[in-house]
Amino acid sequence: MRQLLTPSGDLVGEAPFGLDLCVRLYRAMVVARSYDRKCVALQKQGRLATYAPFEGQEAAQIGSAAALEPDDWMVATYRDAAAMWAQGYPMELLVAGRTGDERGGSPPDHVNVLPPSITVGGHMVHAVGLAWAERLQGSSRIAITYFGDGATSEGDFHEALNFAGVYGVGCVFFCQNNGWAISMPRSAQTASETIAQKAIAYGMPGVQVDGNDLFAVYEVTRQAVERARAGEGPTLIEAVTYRLGPHTTSDDPGRYRDAGEVEEWRRRDPLERVRIFLSERGRWDPEWQAEVEEKAAREVERAVELAESLPPPAPGDVFGGMFESPPRHLREQQATLELYRAAGEG
């Protein structure tokens, strides 16, 4: 397993980036954690629908997204808000999406991120198609897709990898192996020793990396992205990480996993090791940390305010966004509904 920064903050190889970028990515991880905790709190207050927290996976998401170009395609899941935000997806739209507002699924035009996949596994082949189509149109954009260890048991995963391998498309398959698929541990998910080794069967490189190591995640993703962009084909990355929280806000992980296991992973916190690394190089102190956290909280607060200030959708909006030219019966239904509402009867 590739590792560059140990849990105690020791650099055991060459840093893939300079201190300035390291500081920037550390800040991003702080913002991501702040966002994640805020969303859990909002859900408890009934201001958000079901939420899937990613605490513990910040390095996997921020480190991998940092290896992309701003216009590369990202096809991610309900647990990947940090990666999506890092790729330019406005935070207020991520929040809006979780309140149940479909407008949250429509980022600005320059952001090449698909709406997050809420079903497991069906989205990976979209990244294959995106990457293939971009190459066909002469563009150098690549696609990255995020998924969990559970999704690798879906047939979709195998068809996506097989297709990508045969067509040699510029696609990066980024698996966050966070140990658990709801209540199913990784050991019960597949008899393969690693998820990365599944790549061999599809004729592409597979790399296992410490997913809580920002440095190593960035390095291996950067290599996969460069390979993809150079037309050398897809790569499967297995980032070994841990879901510190529940599957979603509707789940109680205490029923199926040991508190001791969670504590053990807390000691491998992806933020802590970077904090030590920066501290030892004179780029971190408690005051700066407080300032970074305060700024993060303000950014998250502003996003929540923006999301909650969106005017609520009207009943007639259920007809919107179905077709470029809606069929006559839907147009008539919508017009009738609006007529009755205008008359105060709807």
Place this chain on the structure above:
Amino acid sequence: MPRMRMNQAIAQAIADEMRSDPTVVVFGEDVAEAGGPFKTTDGLLIEFGPNRVRDTPISEMGFLGAAVGAAATGLRPVVEIMFIEFLGVALDQLVTQGSKFRYLSAGKVTVPMTIRASVGAGLGFAAQHSQTLESWMLASPGLKVASASGAENAYGLLRSAIQDEDPVVFLEPRRLYAVRGDVKVGSNAAIPLGQARIVRSGEDVTIVAFGSTVRVAVDAAEQAEFSAEIIDLQTLVPWDRQAVLESVARTKRLVIVEENPYSFGWGTEIATKVASELFGDLEAPVLRVTTPDVPVPFGKALEERFLPSTSYLLAQTRYLLETGTLPRPWWEGGPT
């Protein structure tokens, strides 16, 4: 108008779209080198090359999902599901992924793809390669579903399907691939989706058909002593309510003939609409002529019995007109 087989009309529609729009690409199993198992993509590889016409692994979920992704970049993929049965392993990509992207992204991510699939019985392909299965897709908002009923409309409907900005499922009755017809071609020949076609005018009864049953209905009308108006729906989602209601308002009798099991076929939707809107005007109950609720038989004799035939449609309709009551279907001893 050139005369050609339905598979040739399909190949020409795709080729003409590819000529006029460089974003149209074709992929699927055996569509490039082999020209398609039913020869519906014959000649495309030679003219447009391997970038735009490409064979894929036997991986329906893989290539249908890739088409969704490719469509999101602005390409117009036309993918072929060799037998509609094979859509079963890829249905998620159609009903849950591709048809929902526009909605989930508030209109930003669009999926202008066409899924072509061969459907239906009549060629002795047995229970797993003879079904119609369009019912799978009709209650999945975000999709459009159309079918050719012969070479005559295959060309025009397919051109509209490929030009459409949303996912369209285009069904091709297998037993009609080799049947010839006069085909209007060219960029003005596109037939709008959602528009039915009055194939033949009549006064005593309206017979609504779709895909493979249109020919059956026309043949029946030609032999009948009564005057039947034949409507080819051409598109099931959205279906042309106005055309059907206007016709039945005149004839006051409706027969629906579909190649589907009796229970839960699309004809029930049309029967409900017509019975609700024209309740007081109807002079007979709505009659549905279908297959029984059983798999498609393999053997020729049983397969012929299974499909709604011209003589069966005639006998059933005649009974309806003569008695004003519903005949029993053949599997309950009704007129054949």
